[in-house]
Amino acid sequence: MKNIFSFLAFAVFGSAINAQLGVNIGMQTSINNSNVGLDLSSSFSTEAGAGAYQGKGVIIPSVDLVNFQFDTSLADGITFPTWFDGMIVYNNATGTTLTAGQRSSTATAVTPGYYYFYNPSGAANSAVQQGVWRPLGGGTSRVNVGTTETATNTAINNAQVYAIKGTFAANGTSTAVNIPSPTGMTSLYSITIYRAGTNTVYDRSLYSYTLGTAAGNAITGSPSMSVVYPNGTYDYVLEYLK
Incomplete structure (x- = not known):
C-alpha cells in the first residue's frame, strides 16, 4: 500500500x-x-487473473463543497493553467455552495457524491467565478427547488437557468395572477403551477407568460391560453434567466 x-x-x-x-x-x-x-x-x-473479491481502486479526495473555496495563489498559468477546469472531488456535504470569495458565483445544490468543476473560460478570464460544480458519477443530477433562488441543471446559450418556488391564492374567477419577479430576472423560461399539497398541475408553459415591467411581476395568462384557477392556494415554480 x-x-x-x-x-x-x-x-x-x-x-x-x-x-x-x-x-x-x-x-x-x-x-x-x-x-x-x-x-x-x-x-x-x-x-x-486475480481471485474473487480482489481489486484496487482510487479514493478521490473528500471535501465539503458547501464551504469549499479555491486557493488560487498557484493558478498562474503554469501550475494550474486551466484554473481548475475538470477538477474532480467527492463531496461529503448536503446543502448549497457558497458564492463569496474564490468560489463559483453560481450557487449549486449538492448532496454526497462525485462532482467536477466546469470552468472552460477560467484560463481566459483568470478566475474561478465563472465556473460551476456539476455532478459526476455518484452525484445526483436532481435539483431541489425551494423558496430561495436555485441554479438548475439547464443552460440556454450558456446562460444559467434559475428556479424559485412560491405560493399564491386564487378566488376562482380570474385568469391573471401576478407572481413577484425574482431579483435580476430578465426573461422567463417557464412557470409550473399546481395545487398546493397535491401533484395536480394546472399549467406548465414555456411561452404563455410575460414579464410585467410596470409592476415587476411575472403575469400569467395570454391571448392564446388562459387558465381559471379554482378557489384555493397554489404553488408555483418559476424558471428564469438573469
Whole structure:
C-alpha cells in the first residue's frame, strides 16, 4: 500500500521527470507520447487473473463543497493553467455552495457524491467565478427547488437557468395572477403551477407568460391560453434567466 501512495505522489508531484507511470510496471519512458499519464492497473485487477473479491481502486479526495473555496495563489498559468477546469472531488456535504470569495458565483445544490468543476473560460478570464460544480458519477443530477433562488441543471446559450418556488391564492374567477419577479430576472423560461399539497398541475408553459415591467411581476395568462384557477392556494415554480 505504501508503494502505491509513493508512486502516486511521485507521478503527481515529480514534475521534473517526463515519463508515464504504471503502478505495476514502474516508469515507462518508452510510452511518453501515449495518452495515459498514470496507469493504476495491477495484478489485483480481474483482467489480470486475480481471485474473487480482489481489486484496487482510487479514493478521490473528500471535501465539503458547501464551504469549499479555491486557493488560487498557484493558478498562474503554469501550475494550474486551466484554473481548475475538470477538477474532480467527492463531496461529503448536503446543502448549497457558497458564492463569496474564490468560489463559483453560481450557487449549486449538492448532496454526497462525485462532482467536477466546469470552468472552460477560467484560463481566459483568470478566475474561478465563472465556473460551476456539476455532478459526476455518484452525484445526483436532481435539483431541489425551494423558496430561495436555485441554479438548475439547464443552460440556454450558456446562460444559467434559475428556479424559485412560491405560493399564491386564487378566488376562482380570474385568469391573471401576478407572481413577484425574482431579483435580476430578465426573461422567463417557464412557470409550473399546481395545487398546493397535491401533484395536480394546472399549467406548465414555456411561452404563455410575460414579464410585467410596470409592476415587476411575472403575469400569467395570454391571448392564446388562459387558465381559471379554482378557489384555493397554489404553488408555483418559476424558471428564469438573469
